[in-house]
Amino acid sequence: MLSKSDKAQFDRDGYLMVPALVSDGVRESLLKEIDLWVAESCNHSANYGFDTPDGKARFDLELGHSAVRPRLRRVANPADISQSYQALLFEGMVPEVVADLIGPDVFFHHCKLNNKFPGMKARVEYHADHPFDPHTNDDGVTVLILLDDMDEGNGCLRIVPGSHQERYTHFCDGKFIGSTDPDLFDSFDQRADSIIGKAGDVCLMDIWTLHGGGPNLSQDRSRRVLITDYRAADAFALAPPIVPSRFYRKIVAGKATHVARLREGTMEILEHYSDDSFFGLQGQQTAGEAQSS
Template sequence: MLTDAQKSEFADKGYVMMRGAVAPSVLQALLAQLDVWVEESRGHETNYDFDTPNGKARFDLEQGHSATAPRLRRVANPVDISKLYQTLLFEGNLPEMVADLIGPNVFFHHCKLNNKFPGANTRVEYHADHPFDPHTNDDGITVLMFLDDMDEGNGCARLVPGSHKERYTHFRDGKFIGATDPKLFDTFDQRAESLEGKAGDVCLMDIWTLHGGGPNLSSDRNRRMLIADYRAADAFALVAPAVPSRFYRKIVAGEPTHVARFREGTMEILEPYPDDSFFGLQEQITADGAMQ
């Protein structure tokens, strides 16, 4: 499914864009379901639905959320509660794209919906995905699916090309903070590319690629994104999944295996963090990089 040029771009930059990968009718259905969840959130004042594998809230609310101005910023593993999202992420072209890069054997790890409302304060500091879920090897892809048109005006993601070949600690003073050293943020800003595109575009990103994103400063534009994580079938977890799904390790391409493949080297191992999502974890970082 991917051309040689696209595979080469992924190997060089740590990500590649697949334009128009999701049909408009599918997008419409995904957004309709998300709208239902946003409406339901009006009836809640704090994070809710703890019927999840690790007992953390499925629905994460941003500060300032209210019945009249809902701020549902994340839905953890919508596949666990929606057949529509299961079909999208387990069948069709998405698993095929991932298998082209890390296959032939691939399993689904987890997914989440991120929602930046107009004027939302949520920002994401630079981080890679693998430190949150270290495995015996690092053949993994994070799929970033645009549910809205995205640019810098509504807080699009920013990716650091080539950073998948580098390694940065996500710890400070012995504690996992879910981000790189804040003193490096300016350097990454200078290197980063804004991931702009249209609704229906998909970015395939290496799990070591550094990425972040600013708040949605627009007055009337949503910035909704579906994020799905896939791993090679011979990658086995070194810690419990940070965002566990009841479909964790579901084979979506190829065949399962009971033989783990190891990548030589060293790796930092996090302790499970208590926050319902990594937004709460990152919010502990102050401007000078100290922990609150």
């Protein structure tokens, strides 16, 4: 599906936009499920849904969430509880474009839904994805599927082109902090591209590429993005998965192997954090928790 020049662009920039990869019909079926999850969240005042492989909450609520103003900011592994998400992520065009980049043999690692409501303050600090889930090699792609039109006004993703060739610690004082050093954020901001796109567009991103995203400052535009992590089948985890899915290591292209391919180098190995999602780890407050002053 991807052309030679698409692949060259991915290799150069560490990301690639593919327009209109997801049809309106499929997108609408995903959005319908989100609407149901948001409606359900109105019955809760703190994170909930502990039927996950690691017992952390699937549904993560931002501070200020209420029945009249629901703020369900993240759903961990929606594919674990929805056939529409499984159909999109396990077969068809999405695994195909990933296999073009890191195939032929690819497995599904995990997925998550980031939901930025109008006026929602949650931001995502600059980080790469591989440090969250280190493997024996780093052939991996994060796929970001735009479920709404996305631009700077509603908290679009910001990607630092070329940063997949660089390495930055995600540790401070020996502790995994889930982002690069905050002193570097301004310099990344100056280099970053705003990922502006239409609902149904897809951003393919190298797992070493630095990225983040601002708050949704709009009054009336949601910004929902489905994020999925895929790896080459010969990549084996150096730490347990950070957002474990019941479909972890499901082969979505080619075939499985028991032979690990190793990449020479060094790798920071995180200790798992207790927060339900990395929003908490990055210092974004969560509903139902004691507020720090």
